[in-house]
Amino acid sequence: MREKKPALIITFSTTTDAMGMEKFCAAQHLPGRLIPVPREISAGCGLAWKTPVETKDSLLQTIEEAGLHWQDVHVVELWA
Amino acid sequence: MFKQVNAMGDACPTPVIKTKNAIKELNGPGTVETLVDNPISVQNLTRMAINHGYGVKSEKLGDNQFRVVMEIGDDSKAQEEGEVTCPVPGGSQNDTVVVISSETMGTGSDELGAALMKSYIFSLTQLETLPRTMLFYNGGAKLTVQGSAALEDLMSLEAQGVEILTCGTCLNHFGLTEQLGVGGVTNMYDIAERMGSAGRVVRP
The missing domain is CATH 3.30.110.40 (TusA-like domain)
Structure with missing residues (x-):
């Protein structure tokens, strides 16, 4: 059955930042994936990082320590 | 009774x-x-x-x-045949056939194009009305195999009833026949038939 579930969405100012996030997370085996920015939110670039809500604190801390740039953090209901 | x-x-x-x-x-x-x-x-x-x-x-x-x-009545047909379909929002399908003929979406940058194609396939999972069939050929065949970044989304679409078909000749050409990760293998006759009978064909 299709159902909507909350997901953590991290947005970026530039596409380069978003794709940099994908490369970093793949290399570090961090959770999440690149998706188009959901319609409900607006951001500088059209790609966003989607990850389980419960990974928020550890993920943000890790990418901050790594010096990655992101714009904003939202929780959005998406079809799971 | x-x-x-x-x-x-x-x-x-x-x-x-x-x-x-x-x-x-x-x-x-x-x-x-x-x-x-x-x-x-x-x-x-x-x-x-x-x-x-x-x-x-x-x-x-x-x-x-x-x-x-x-x-x-006495002469009604047996009940076993036929699947139950649900043409309702959230689980519905139409007669759209989506054709994926490349790993990338658009031209200009292959790195960006790959990210766009992944985004497109994810977006399909978020539609109220899902396509009936997705056809993958040429470079598109690389998206339905093990290790593809789009595999999870395609498996989700298949679970919702979207038919996922990949060109067998193309899998063979890329040496990926054994790595197919979602859906079935098809041939050019099926591809021609499905495109011809589609209500509309979408090629991102």
Whole structure:
């Protein structure tokens, strides 16, 4: 059955930042994936990082320590 | 014999399944009356009845209350064949065929194009109305194999009833025949037939 579930969405100012996030997370085996920015939110670039809500604190801390740039953090209901 | 089925509050395909079970219990000719709370269920039940050669009529009893009455005769067809489909928002399909002929979306940058194609396939999972079929050929065949970044989304789409088909010649060309991760393998005759019979063909 299709159902909507909350997901953590991290947005970026530039596409380069978003794709940099994908490369970093793949290399570090961090959770999440690149998706188009959901319609409900607006951001500088059209790609966003989607990850389980419960990974928020550890993920943000890790990418901050790594010096990655992101714009904003939202929780959005998406079809799971 | 007469049986009544209460399918109020039930989402598709439950009303159809409950009704089919009641018809089985009749074990012969008779009447089955099903109460449902939405017009889509009325349509699903009516289509099922027509497919099986049952007499069928329906009426609106009130706001969000409908009655569908089926007359099962001696000569009605057996009930086993046919899947229950649910043309409702959230699980619906239409006659759109999506054709993926490349790993990338658009031209200019392959790195960006790969990210765009992944985004496109993810976006399909978020549509209210899903495509009927997705065809993958040439470079597109690299998206349906093990290790593809789009695999999870494609498996989700397949689980919702979207037919996923990849060109066998293309898998063979790339040496990926053994790595197919989702859907089935198809040939050019099927591809031509599915594209030709589609309501519309979408090629991102």
